Amino acid sequence: xxxxxxxxxxxxxxxxxxxxxxxxxxxxxxxxxxxxxxxxxxxxxxxxxxxxxxxxxxxxxxxxxxxxxxxxxxxxxxxxxxxxxxxxxxxxxxxxxxxxxxxxxxxxxxxxxxxxxxxxxxxxxxxxxxxxxxxxxxxxxxxxxxxxxxxxxxxxxxxxxxxxxxxxxxxxxxxxxxxxxxxxxxxxxxxxxxxxxxxxxxxxxxxxxxxxxxxxxxxxxxxxxxxxxxxxxxxxxxxxxxxxxxxxxxxxxxxxxxxxxxxxxxxxxxxxxxxxxxxxxxxxxxxxxxxxxxxxxxxxxxxxxxxxxxxxxxxxxxxxxxxxxxxxxxxxxxxxxxxxxxxx
Amino acid sequence: xxxxxxxxxxxxxxxxxxxxxxxxxxxxxxxxxxxxxxxxxxxxxxxxxxxxxxxxxxxxxxxxxxxxxxxxxxxxxxxxxxxxxxxxxxxxxxxxxxxxxxxxxxxxxxxxxxxxxxxxxxxxxxxxxxxxxxxxxxxxxxxxxxxxxxxxxxxxxxxxxxxxxxxxxxxxxxxxxxxxxxxxxxxxxxxxxxxxxxxxxxxxxxxxxxxxxxxxxxxxxxxxxxxxxxxxxxxxxxxxxxxxxxxxxxxxxxxxxxxxxxxxxxxxxxxxxxxxxxxxxxxxxxxxxxxxxxxxxxxxxxxxxxxxxxxxxxxxxxxxxxxxxxxxxxxxxxxxxxxxxxxx
Numbered sequence: 001x002x003x004x005x006x007x008x009x010x011x012x013x014x015x016x017x018x019x020x021x022x023x024x025x026x027x028x029x030x031x032x033x034x035x036x037x038x039x040x041x042x043x044x045x046x047x048x049x050x051x052x053x054x055x056x057x058x059x060x061x062x063x064x065x066x067x068x069x070x071x072x073x074x075x076x077x078x079x080x081x082x083x084x085x086x087x088x089x090x091x092x093x094x095x096x097x098x099x100x101x102x103x104x105x106x107x108x109x110x111x112x113x114x115x116x117x118x119x120x121x122x123x124x125x126x127x128x129x130x131x132x133x134x135x136x137x138x139x140x141x142x143x144x145x146x147x148x149x150x151x152x153x154x155x156x157x158x159x160x161x162x163x164x165x166x167x168x169x170x171x172x173x174x175x176x177x178x179x180x181x182x183x184x185x186x187x188x189x190x191x192x193x194x195x196x197x198x199x200x201x202x203x204x205x206x207x208x209x210x211x212x213x214x215x216x217x218x219x220x221x222x223x224x225x226x227x228x229x230x231x232x233x234x235x236x237x238x239x240x241x242x243x244x245x246x247x248x249x250x251x252x253x254x255x256x257x258x259x260x261x262x263x264x265x266x267x268x269x270x271x272x273x274x275x276x277x278x279x280x281x282x283x284x285x286x287x288x289x290x291x292x293x294x295x296x297x298x299x300x301x302x303x304x305x306x307x308x309x310x311x312x313x314x315x316x317x318x319x320x321x322x323x324x325x326x327x328x329x330x331x332x333x334x335x336x337x338x339x340x341x342x343x344x
Numbered sequence: 345x346x347x348x349x350x351x352x353x354x355x356x357x358x359x360x361x362x363x364x365x366x367x368x369x370x371x372x373x374x375x376x377x378x379x380x381x382x383x384x385x386x387x388x389x390x391x392x393x394x395x396x397x398x399x400x401x402x403x404x405x406x407x408x409x410x411x412x413x414x415x416x417x418x419x420x421x422x423x424x425x426x427x428x429x430x431x432x433x434x435x436x437x438x439x440x441x442x443x444x445x446x447x448x449x450x451x452x453x454x455x456x457x458x459x460x461x462x463x464x465x466x467x468x469x470x471x472x473x474x475x476x477x478x479x480x481x482x483x484x485x486x487x488x489x490x491x492x493x494x495x496x497x498x499x500x501x502x503x504x505x506x507x508x509x510x511x512x513x514x515x516x517x518x519x520x521x522x523x524x525x526x527x528x529x530x531x532x533x534x535x536x537x538x539x540x541x542x543x544x545x546x547x548x549x550x551x552x553x554x555x556x557x558x559x560x561x562x563x564x565x566x567x568x569x570x571x572x573x574x575x576x577x578x579x580x581x582x583x584x585x586x587x588x589x590x591x592x593x594x595x596x597x598x599x600x601x602x603x604x605x606x607x608x609x610x611x612x613x614x615x616x617x618x619x620x621x622x623x624x625x626x627x628x629x630x631x632x633x634x635x636x637x638x639x640x641x642x643x644x645x646x647x648x649x650x651x652x653x654x655x656x657x658x659x660x661x662x663x664x665x666x667x668x669x670x671x672x673x674x675x676x677x678x679x680x681x682x683x684x685x686x687x688x
Contacts, residue, residue, distance in 0.1 A: 110534060134591055148533055181488060181579035189576060190490055216580045217587035233531060233580055235525035236560045240584045243561035247478055247594055247623070255616040262616055266608025272599040280592070 007036030008083040009103025018044040020309025036083040060284030064070035072106025098296035098316035125292035134222035151194035161226035167322030177224030287312035298327040351380030352427040353447025364653025380427040397444035408587035416450025465676035469636035478566035487578035495538035505570035511666030521558030521568030631656035
């Protein structure tokens, strides 16, 4: 197996990315391709005490870098020789099995769609991160790739999310919920109402384990394994969770500093509360898959360090082994409105 | 001043509602009108040790009750003699200054629109609760009254929310943010893009202190005083906050029970953490105003106890004193798309 890592993407590139690549090569049975400026990558390796390129790691030199200042909609095409575009193109050509990048999410999404291409029949790729919830994790799909969606997109997100969760979390029939402003079938805008019908039909046919509408309150309480929504709503959900967790930890900190009594108490519970804070921290959740692309593309967090990059590689390997793309391919006929209607 | 209280609305009606009315009458300088089944109200009073109706409290007998099982879209009209509809109609006729109900939110919204009526020129009434955030509170408008919105509705929400926050929190120029999936002007769907233009114009004219797009993450971190959004998004935000807070307190509880050390620590910080939990609890936030109705209508939480009802009455009195309806009336020309465009 071969995993491409975009050596130039992310706040800590290239040093932490290169470190993560070396770590991943040591830990996992996969070869690594680093795309990026060879000179800078070799310099990073040297600063780590690696005199030469470790076995199983190769460099594909490319001079351009897509930065956070670049327009994500045009950068991948404009910068054909960037570490990101080169990697995504290699992926398309079958020169590797998956790719990890901590670069711009928007650019990665545009680039993957343009150069790696979507799975045939999939209308839109979706950003699908795991978020901690009561009893485990919930996949939220889409989290910002597609601000405007059709019911068909959401149906496809439900299928793709199910295959992914089934493989990654070993859940036989992941519970799919449609995020809505109430549990009743009649709730939401036209988008939710129409999607509800499609999901109910897929459920009746035994293809998706649809548990109905799920309110935002019930997502962190573990009401479903796959939470389906348009990218605008998904962004609101995930950013809202992040903000409220940050706010609450800030308030807890104040509470614990209140007086001598609470400060003593704080000393006793601090470590355990910190591990909870870590759980809620997006940096720790790992990479986010771009579901719907013809090869696995993993977006690592922009602030990824070596450990996060290494985790993203582990995730990429699991996804390749689970062969999620084939699962989507095999079911594509049930994921299109025309074909499902023709069946009826 | 006279405040109507729907004696039959809420999970704890009529007993806790009647208790709250008596409490409010003792604490505040306002007369109270209880709408509902006289016999049940008198029975509740008797169980509290009140042999007769306390001075300053009157009962308007009405036999019907709108329950949570009633269709909120039709119940207020169908049950003309319900405690809710009777109260809202009295309000319209000028027989009282404000109304408090812990009954069905949907029915109260329908009823207030049909019987108390909107302020002339206001397109839609909005549900606008205060939510705790870093450094204070933020008003989220709309939180579920209008699933589908136009840019004009959102412009009106921004104005109404500003007047309300200015009066209630004594903030001279409340910072108005538009909830969006990114800070840049180009973000969001057509709704956000068009609303952005209207708010930027109102800001340039010195009428609203628009601080731009605000991500969901920054709402609990105190980025604005008034967070404007459609009712679907507002529902996602507020329910999401509720769920994540509940999830986190559950996890904290687990952490604190982990071992002897954390249990001792927990004993020392428990009371202070409980007060934080209370802060995050929707029951404690107080009533939610229906902004845009021609008289103040306050929705108290369904699970309101006497204290919550009493708090909602205090809130109603403040709103009447601040004369928010007049402030909206005086500015209605700037809150309509036609008039703002004609001005240009």
